[in-house]
Amino acid sequence: MPELPEVEHVVRALQTVVAGRVIVKAELHRQRLAPDITPRSFAKKLAGATIKFIHRRGKHILFDLDNRRTLIVHLRMSGKFLLLTSDDADPKFAHAVFYFSDETRLVFQDQRHFGLMKLVDTSKLYEAKELSKLAPEPFSDEFSPGYLITRLKASNRALKEFLLDQTKVCGLGNIYASEALFLAKISPSKRTQAVSKARAEALFISIRDVLDEAIRSGGSIEVDPRNIGEGVYGEGSETAWRVYDRENEACPDCGSAIRRIKQAGRSTYYCGKCQR
């Protein structure tokens, strides 16, 4: 269910715990987790591979293998990784399992079944349709106030919906989109073309601040090797959210009641007084 900071946290944990390990056997228990590949082919292409490096693009986790392939994983709403030992049974919803030589195994568990995996040639990784249309990484030079202004002008949706579009801005999800708009003091319903240059610049800063703050707080979480990939929001992160999930609570800046509205079928939280 994670947004970019939680995926970043999962990637760091995986890099610590499974980088350098050899996959001696792999099983795809649920075909639709990886619809482009048969369970048989999945097993064959992963068996014997060493996990070289784990990184990320947007909310996608990328396992670079030593056989010129990369495993792309998206956690979607409920996907998580668990590192289990031979004493542990597979939990419910264990849709893929990677066995290592030391009797441990990495289990991909996904209660809601929305997660996705895909195996691609590493040389063509960024041509994969999952990655090719993503907006620039939010901390890259390519993502700039100028970039944001151009994309805002090219669209005319409500700003909150725009922020959730990973081809426009990458990494925000439903929580951090609300949070970024609160920091920038802009209404989530404002049309993207009506955002002034100055306010677009403020929004640019807020997007980075929200993500950076969340990555920092997640970075302080101790890695639980049995539950390395839960992608949880940082310890006590709910208390750090300024408006998300706080309908009718007091705005931290002005004290007026935080509102909840529906946009594109999803809840948006904001302060009607501070955000115009």
Added chain:
DNA sequence: ACCCTCACCTGCACGC
């Protein structure tokens, strides 16, 4: 090209 709605799943909290 954009924009909107729905679909994909399970589980949990809520009101009656």
Added chain:
DNA sequence: TGCGTGCAGGTGAGGG
């Protein structure tokens, strides 16, 4: 206790 409803951090397909 149960049952119905609405909700959940994400996206893609399919329509207009």
